[in-house]
Amino acid sequence: MNDNKDLNLNQIESKPLKFYKGVGEKRAQLFEKLGVGSSDALLRYYPREYEDWSHCVSVDEARANAESGEICCIRATVSSQVRSVRLRGNRMLYSARAVDEEGRGFRVTFFNNSYIPKMLVQGSQYIFRGKLFVGSNGAEMTSPEFDAEDCSRIVPVYRATEGLPSRQIGKVVEQALEELPEELADPLPEAVRTKYQLCHIRYALKQIHFPDDNETLATARDRLVFEELLILQLGLLRLKGRKRGTAGLRITEDHTEEFWRLLPFEPTNAQRRAAADAIRDMSSDGQPMSRLLQGDVGSGKTAVAAAICHTAAKNGIQSALMAPTEILAEQHFQSFEKLSEPCGIRVGLLTGSMTAAQKRHIRELTALGMIDVLIGTHALISDGVEFASLGLVITDEQHRFGVNQRGALAAKGKNPHVLVMSATPIPRTLALIIYGDLDISVLDEMPKGRIPISTYFVDGGKRERAYNFVKKHVADGYQGYVICPLVEEGENSGEMKAAQSYAESLTEGYLSGCRVGLLHGRMKGTEKERVMQAFASGGLDVLVSTTVVEVGVNVPNAVIMIVENAERFGLSQLHQLRGRVGRGNVQSYCILISDATNDAAVSRLRIMCSTNDGFVIANEDLKQRGPGDFFGSRQHGLPDMKIADMMTDMHLFTAAQEAAKQILAKDPDLTEKENAGLSREVASLFSPDRAMN
Numbered sequence: 001m002n003d004n005k006d007l008n009l010n011q012i013e014s015k016p017l018k019f020y021k022g023v024g025e026k027r028a029q030l031f032e033k034l035g036v037g038s039s040d041a042l043l044r045y046y047p048r049e050y051e052d053w054s055h056c057v058s059v060d061e062a063r064a065n066a067e068s069g070e071i072c073c074i075r076a077t078v079s080s081q082v083r084s085v086r087l088r089g090n091r092m093l094y095s096a097r098a099v100d101e102e103g104r105g106f107r108v109t110f111f112n113n114s115y116i117p118k119m120l121v122q123g124s125q126y127i128f129r130g131k132l133f134v135g136s137n138g139a140e141m142t143s144p145e146f147d148a149e150d151c152s153r154i155v156p157v158y159r160a161t162e163g164l165p166s167r168q169i170g171k172v173v174e175q176a177l178e179e180l181p182e183e184l185a186d187p188l189p190e191a192v193r194t195k196y197q198l199c200h201i202r203y204a205l206k207q208i209h210f211p212d213d214n215e216t217l218a219t220a221r222d223r224l225v226f227e228e229l230l231i232l233q234l235g236l237l238r239l240k241g242r243k244r245g246t247a248g249l250r251i252t253e254d255h256t257e258e259f260w261r262l263l264p265f266e267p268t269n270a271q272r273r274a275a276a277d278a279i280r281d282m283s284s285d286g287q288p289m290s291r292l293l294q295g296d297v298g299s300g301k302t303a304v305a306a307a308i309c310h311t312a313a314k315n316g317i318q319s320a321l322m323a324p325t326e327i328l329a330e331q332h333f334q335s336f337e338k339l340s341e342p343c344g345i346r347v348g349l350l351t352g353s354m355t356a357a358q359k360r361h362i363r364e365l366t367a368l369g370m371i372d373v374l375i376g377t378h379a380l381i382s383d384g385v386e387f388a389s390l391g392l393v394i395t396d397e398q399h400r401f402g403v404n405q406r407g408a409l410a411a412k413g414k415n416p417h418v419l420v421m422s423a424t425p426i427p428r429t430l431a432l433i434i435y436g437d438l439d440i441s442v443l444d445e446m447p448k449g450r451i452p453i454s455t456y457f458v459d460g461g462k463r464e465r466a467y468n469f470v471k472k473h474v475a476d477g478y479q480g481y482v483i484c485p486l487v488e489e490g491e492n493s494g495e496m497k498a499a500q501s502y503a504e505s506l507t508e509g510y511l512s513g514c515r516v517g518l519l520h521g522r523m524k525g526t527e528k529e530r531v532m533q534a535f536a537s538g539g540l541d542v543l544v545s546t547t548v549v550e551v552g553v554n555v556p557n558a559v560i561m562i563v564e565n566a567e568r569f570g571l572s573q574l575h576q577l578r579g580r581v582g583r584g585n586v587q588s589y590c591i592l593i594s595d596a597t598n599d600a601a602v603s604r605l606r607i608m609c610s611t612n613d614g615f616v617i618a619n620e621d622l623k624q625r626g627p628g629d630f631f632g633s634r635q636h637g638l639p640d641m642k643i644a645d646m647m648t649d650m651h652l653f654t655a656a657q658e659a660a661k662q663i664l665a666k667d668p669d670l671t672e673k674e675n676a677g678l679s680r681e682v683a684s685l686f687s688p689d690r691a692m693n
Contacts, residue, residue, distance in 0.1 A: 015039040015179070016028065017036070017037065020176070023172060027164060027168070031172075034160075034161055043173070043177070043209075045173075046208055047158050047209065048157060049157045050155065050157060051155040052155075053153055054153050057072050059100045059139060062106075063132065063134055072130075074132070075101060075126075075127050076099055076126065077125045078123065078124055078125075078126065079098060079123075080096050081122050084117070091111060094109065098126075098128065105138075106132065106141060107137070107140045108120075108128060110143050124148060125148070154212075154213065156170055158170065173210075174210070177209065182202075184201060187201065187677030190674075193223075198222065198223040198227075199219050222652060225643055228643055229652060229653050229656035229657075231685050234660045234678060234682050235682045237661065247282070247286070248415040250283060250284065251283045252283070255310055255311040256272075258310070258314075258343075259306065259339075267300070267303060268443070268446070271304050274293055278293075278441070282312070282392070288417045289439075290418050290438050292421075292422065292441065293443070296446070297575075298582065302396075305394050309345075313373060316389060317391035317392060318371070318373070319373045319393075320374050320375075320409060322380050322393075322395045325529070326351045326377055328396065329351055329377050333348075333349040336375060345373065346370060346371050347373045349375055350362045350366075350376035350385070351376055351377050352377060353526060366387055367386040387412055390416055393417070393418050395421065423579070444615070451582065451588070453589065453590055455578065455589075455591075455608050457566070457592045459595050460595050462593075469589070470482075470514075470562065471511065473559055474542065477557075479538070480542050480543075480560035480561060481544075481549060481580055482561075483562070483564065484499040499544055500518065511541075514541040517544065518544050520548060536554070536555050547573065549580060560589045562593060563577060567594045571604050572614075572621045575618075578590045592605050604620075
């Protein structure tokens with residue numbers, strides 16, 4: 001065993017799951033479906049919840065708590081044979097009587113399970129787990145789970161898939177745990193474990209999967225959450241490690257007031273503050289700016305970015321602004337060019353759809369310093385794009401870019417100032433986690449004259465009235481959106497409106513006579529751009545779309561939106577979608593259509609109707625659904641968290657952040673032997689193929 005003393009979990013030979021007992025080729029494919037292909041991945045496939053079979057109660061205790069609907073465990077002996085009764089509809093009911101250790105009886109019943117007579121043997125003892133109901137016929141458990149083994153323990157429940165139940169996953173996890181070396185090296189240095197009172201990795205893995213009790217489960221979870229957050233923070237801080245140096249270029253004279261006078265409107269106080277924050281950062285002799293500009297849809301982030309670029313250009317500093325879509329890049333280009341060219345500031349555009357000659361011309365001008373502000377898509381980070389004096393890098397809708405893409409743009413300059421912009425309101429605690437040590441500027445005011453969007457929640461019975469309302473606005477010369485959650489029929493069950501077929505039915509039905517376009521994520525990039533351009537230029541009256549329209553299109557003439565099956569979307573996503581309308585000076589509307597009846601869905605939709613404040617909505621979303629919308633790679637390009645929960649683990653985040661800063665202060669490159677495990681974990685988590693593309 002000593003040969004394994006220095007082996008980290010990531011270094012142990014990864015064993016394909018097909019070689020474990022009870023798996024084989026077919027089950028291994030089911031594991032792959034869950035994203036688990038090997039033993040090391042399996043050990044990090046943590047249970048999603050636990051069933052506590054360790055505490056059994058008597059029938060009397062269970063009866064006393066029956067009204068609360070609590071799940072309980074009762075150890076009891078089956079005292080009768082299983083009886084079967086055929087019910088109407090050809091359903092079968094199986095039932096038996098069971099008696100607890102105090103002699104109190106209750107009935108267990110099961111529907112349409114022909115194996116029950118063989119599984120429940122009269123005279124044998126089982127633990128039954130379920131809800132006990134007390135009615136006129138006495139106490140009863142309907143379809144309880146039961147086990148004849150001594151299962152009086154905490155049982156893990158894994159995210160499963162058809163053909164691969166949780167218990168089967170657990171049996172394979174047990175085998176993988178048995179193969180762990182006794183002297184497994186821990187990625188956390190011993191000094192860190194001691195300081196923060198954390199258990200060893202081997203103990204944590206065993207207890208997170210098969211805890212002895214709730215206390216050992218908490219101990220294991222705290223350790224694994226800490227490790228996960230520490231690795232995340234180390235990775236983020238190292239990505240921002242350029243801040244250890246001084247800015248390559250700095251501003252010596254502030255020209256923002258000159259820019260504000262160019263605007264056809266009066267900037268808000270929030271816009272002025274945000275620009276002043278950035279100019280102050282960029283004027284410092286020390287580290288380069290690293291700032292998040294966060295504002296709700298329509299709060300004026302683009303004007304702030306343009307003001308900062310204006311001052312940078314007046315100081316001989318080039319700026320680069322990267323947007324996630326070509327249409328958004330082109331919109332930024334047109335806005336910047338209109339405002340800046342009269343002042344002698346040269347603005348360029350670089351996108352993937354430009355001809356080779358056009359791209360070459362723009363690259364040449366940029367390299368010679370003849371373009372002050374270069375705006376584009378991912379094309380900005382391609383080989384061959386060079387700057388004469390890049391000092392400011394801006395990413396718009398930054399959650400659409402991976403961490404490596406943002407870093408690649410910054411690498412085009414020497415310690416450039418960095419501004420990231422986000423129209424996704426994020427509660428401050430999550431912003432601190434996602435953006436680490438970025439300074440944060442918040443645009444918490446809307447421009448004067450902006451009319452709040454009127455939002456309504458209606459059921460399907462009012463659908464025709466809703467579409468007549470759309471047609472009325474089209475007849476008045478305006479445009480609208482229809483948002484659907486799916487692309488094609490058959491992707492899911494139920495009555496969800498599929499964009500593709502629904503666009504066709506609308507053209508023939510509710511929206512006959514209107515020019516209807518279709519936009520969805522499966523279309524090629526060029527086709528998407530063509531449709532979006534057609535809508536933006538007024539060539540379409542109504543755009544039927546999935547959520548791909550959530551970011552990037554700015555059509556002031558679009559004043560009405562219908563969201564079908566609105567219960568399928570999270571609050572923050574609904575708010576982002578709604579932000580596609582209300583961008584002009586005309587009253588705009590958002591109609592949420594849903595036949596949902598469950599309290600959580602109805603509550604979400606009513607919140608949407610009650611406020612236009614994205615930060616209020618973001619906090620409500622966080623309360624209702626947890627941080628999934630904010631803290632997944634889908635949203636911002638960071639690796640997924642496997643176990644950390646930002647609703648409950650803020651204290652561990654604070655500790656992990658402190659530890660990360662202390663570790664990097666002593667060992668910035670994680671080259672010390674004690675940090676070798678951390679270095680491997682960081683490299684694995686932030687590898688290029690893990691970042692969002």
